[in-house]
Amino acid sequence: MKTLDIIRRAGRSLRNAKTRTILTSLAIAVGAFTIAISLAAGEGARQYANKLIGSNVNPQVLFVVKDQALFQAGVGQTGLTVYSEDNGTTPRGITIQQLTQADIDKFTARTDVQNVTPVYNPQLKYVTFEGSDKKFSGEVTSYDTTIINNATFGTLPKLGTQLGLDEVVLPTTFADTLVEQKVITQPQALIGKNVSMTISAATVQPTVDEITAAFTTGGQVAVVALTKPKTKVITLKIVALTKQSATALTGTNAFQISSEQARIIAEYTTKGTSAYQKYPGVTMLAKPGIDPAAVKADLKAQGYAPQTAKDLQSLIFTIVNTLQGIVLGFGVIALIASVFGIVNTQYISVLERTREIGLMKALGMRGRHVSRLFQFEAAWIGFLGGTIGAIIAVIVGTLLNPVITKALDLGDGTSLLIFQPIPIILMIAGLMLIAMLAGYFPALKASKLDPIEALRTE
Amino acid sequence: MIELIGVTKTYGKKQSTFKALDNINFTIPDGASVAIVGKSGSGKSTLMHVMSGLDRPEQGQVVIDGVDILKLKVKAVDMFRSKKIGFIFQAFFVQANETTYENVALPLEIANVSAGERRRRVIEALRTVELTDKVKEKARNLSGGQKQRLAIARAIVNSPRILFADEPTGNLDTQTGETIESLLFGLNKNGGSTLVIVTHDEELAAKCDMKIYIKDGQVDRVVGGEG
Numbered sequence: 001m002k003t004l005d006i007i008r009r010a011g012r013s014l015r016n017a018k019t020r021t022i023l024t025s026l027a028i029a030v031g032a033f034t035i036a037i038s039l040a041a042g043e044g045a046r047q048y049a050n051k052l053i054g055s056n057v058n059p060q061v062l063f064v065v066k067d068q069a070l071f072q073a074g075v076g077q078t079g080l081t082v083y084s085e086d087n088g089t090t091p092r093g094i095t096i097q098q099l100t101q102a103d104i105d106k107f108t109a110r111t112d113v114q115n116v117t118p119v120y121n122p123q124l125k126y127v128t129f130e131g132s133d134k135k136f137s138g139e140v141t142s143y144d145t146t147i148i149n150n151a152t153f154g155t156l157p158k159l160g161t162q163l164g165l166d167e168v169v170l171p172t173t174f175a176d177t178l179v180e181q182k183v184i185t186q187p188q189a190l191i192g193k194n195v196s197m198t199i200s201a202a203t204v205q206p207t208v209d210e211i212t213a214a215f216t217t218g219g220q221v222a223v224v225a226l227t228k229p230k231t232k233v234i235t236l237k238i239v240a241l242t243k244q245s246a247t248a249l250t251g252t253n254a255f256q257i258s259s260e261q262a263r264i265i266a267e268y269t270t271k272g273t274s275a276y277q278k279y280p281g282v283t284m285l286a287k288p289g290i291d292p293a294a295v296k297a298d299l300k301a302q303g304y305a306p307q308t309a310k311d312l313q314s315l316i317f318t319i320v321n322t323l324q325g326i327v328l329g330f331g332v333i334a335l336i337a338s339v340f341g342i343v344n345t346q347y348i349s350v351l352e353r354t355r356e357i358g359l360m361k362a363l364g365m366r367g368r369h370v371s372r373l374f375q376f377e378a379a380w381i382g383f384l385g386g387t388i389g390a391i392i393a394v395i396v397g398t399l400l401n402p403v404i405t406k407a408l409d410l411g412d413g414t415s416l417l418i419f420q421p422i423p424i425i426l427m428i429a430g431l432m433l434i435a436m437l438a439g440y441f442p443a444l445k446a447s448k449l450d451p452i453e454a455l456r457t458e
Numbered sequence: 459m460i461e462l463i464g465v466t467k468t469y470g471k472k473q474s475t476f477k478a479l480d481n482i483n484f485t486i487p488d489g490a491s492v493a494i495v496g497k498s499g500s501g502k503s504t505l506m507h508v509m510s511g512l513d514r515p516e517q518g519q520v521v522i523d524g525v526d527i528l529k530l531k532v533k534a535v536d537m538f539r540s541k542k543i544g545f546i547f548q549a550f551f552v553q554a555n556e557t558t559y560e561n562v563a564l565p566l567e568i569a570n571v572s573a574g575e576r577r578r579r580v581i582e583a584l585r586t587v588e589l590t591d592k593v594k595e596k597a598r599n600l601s602g603g604q605k606q607r608l609a610i611a612r613a614i615v616n617s618p619r620i621l622f623a624d625e626p627t628g629n630l631d632t633q634t635g636e637t638i639e640s641l642l643f644g645l646n647k648n649g650g651s652t653l654v655i656v657t658h659d660e661e662l663a664a665k666c667d668m669k670i671y672i673k674d675g676q677v678d679r680v681v682g683g684e685g
Binding site: 001002005009012016355356359360361362363364365366367369451452455 | 507510512513532533536537538539540541543545547551553555556560564565567568569570
């Protein structure tokens with residue numbers, strides 16, 4: 001018997017049991033729907049991540065640290081580490097090896113990179129705003145010239161250009177707080193105003209000689225002054241308020257100042273301590289025409305832990321893939337349930353059609369072909385279920401996309417659910433295969449049926 | 459020619475064995491019409507199954523056109539049935555959900571006949587049984603007589619050498635039964651195929667060239683023919 005004829009006959013048998021066929025297919029459709037959605041969401045998330053990185057990160061950028069632990073997913077405990085004078089603690093309290101000024105000098109001396117900027121860790125005591133003596137505390141970071149920022153008010157320097165030494169940029173949320181605290185009446189009033197940052201130098205244990213000298217010249221007061229931390233006020237002008245863009249990668253929730261100013265503050269506050277001129281990391285740009293991966297390989301060979309924009313991308317992809325895997329897992333569970341549905345349906349079908357099978361065998365149909373007939377029926381069910389699931393997924397996805405985009409504020413023209421024909425076709429093909437496997441035992445039973453028994457009239 | 463030599467078929471195991479066929483010997487010439495007559499449980503149906511290769515006796519030979527079908531492999535027996543045998547059953551066994559055309563096309567599909575040739579042969583078979591006006595009708599909508607005519611069309615569509623009919627008129631009223639009988643004998647006389655009717659109906663048996671009476675799994679007597 002020709003395979004095409006068997007397939008046609010299988011389809012016809014299913015049409016004769018429409019309700020049962022559709023119900024069994026719907027069970028598969030649930031699994032197919034989940035899988036199709038997870039495929040679409042994974043694709044959408046990857047495209048979104050690509051867009052995000054593409055529009056935010058300079059592909060030439062490298063971020064270099066001394067300690068690989070900073071990049072590892074399970075950052076939390078580093079366990080026992082080798083003590084070094086250069087060890088430092090990250091804001092999360094993890095001890096990591098830091099880069100020293102010597103490392104920075106080495107990077108600056110390289111011919112294949114430019115814009116070597118260490119990550120400073122400037123600490124503020126408090127800040128005050130022009131026209132008010134209310135004190136606020138807040139974090140401060142150096143302005144990142146490699147990512148795109150959008151200003152709600154004021155003007156930001158062009159991509160790749162640093163802020164001026166006496167300039168500062170605030171996130172809009174700071175302005176909101178200031179309005180609440182009645183320092184200003186409306187956010188835009190901040191532009192052009194001055195911010196005074198009070199920083200304090202590290203407490204340095206004075207030597208006995210210094211104490212003696214102070215006591216002899218100024219008495220008790222001078223000694224107290226000697227042990228009291230020194231403070232300094234830096235005044236900067238607000239040039240812009242940044243807004244959290246939909247496609248912005250990192251939400252900076254801190255005062256952003258020029259990296260030179262950050263260096264000044266960091267050095268003032270750490271002078272005399274072990275943290276002086278130590279840096280958790282450094283960013284640099286591979287010069288145009290130079291492959292950042294080559295720079296990375298070279299730095300790695302020297303014992304540094306560099307990361308490129310591409311690594312960042314793969315890190316995000318890993319997260320997306322994991323999430324997609326979880327959703328996919330649910331789809332697979334639904335499929336496993338539906339497989340039993342197919343087995344059950346096909347067993348019933350074999351029982352119901354005992355006579356038909358007997359007749360076909362009496363007419364000389366080979367057992368192999370009888371078995372194939374039932375397996376093709378199962379494959380048809382798989383095809384139907386997969387197609388129904390995929391169609392529903394596409395419809396639901398198309399309807400939901402604008403809602404999701406709006407709810408997650410992904411930015412116009414971005415869709416989180418992206419359906420691609422090839423994965424869907426592969427999924428349907430896979431479902432047909434699974435259905436055929438599920439139909440194996442019922443089909444075997446059909447092929448083993450004794451035609452004499454089957455045709456015995458009751 | 460169909461030749462049965464020393465055919466013995468036993469059912470059951472050890473103490474509870476039951477000899478359905480016990481040393482059966484007879485010869486049926488080509489083109490004959492034969493009635494296998496016996497009461498219910500006499501073994502006549504088993505004999506038909508053995509002769510058509512559906513059942514395998516432990517002993518003996520079933521030689522059809524010079525070949526002992528008991529020596530053939532399963533695949534070859536299936537092929538033999540699909541090419542040389544036609545079946546007609548008391549309960550018709552037509553596929554109620556399928557159309558007349560699809561029912562008749564089944565043996566041709568099994569025998570791997572090309573679609574064009576199939577169409578020609580199905581129409582011809584339906585013309586023979588006068589069902590051409592029901593080609594697209596679902597089999598469930600046919601009357602009993604029409605169903606049996608459909609079953610006959612299905613049995614003759616691949617021009618078999620032997621036509622087995624198991625109580626072909628058992629489920630039909632007298633008048634319809636007569637129509638079917640004349641159709642079967644007509645096919646036997648004009649088509650030259652051997653007709654083997656399994657029945658307990660003496661009246662029907664009387665119309666055959668040769669009658670083989672079966673009793674308790676043994677040939678009781680053979681009337682007519684060469685035996």
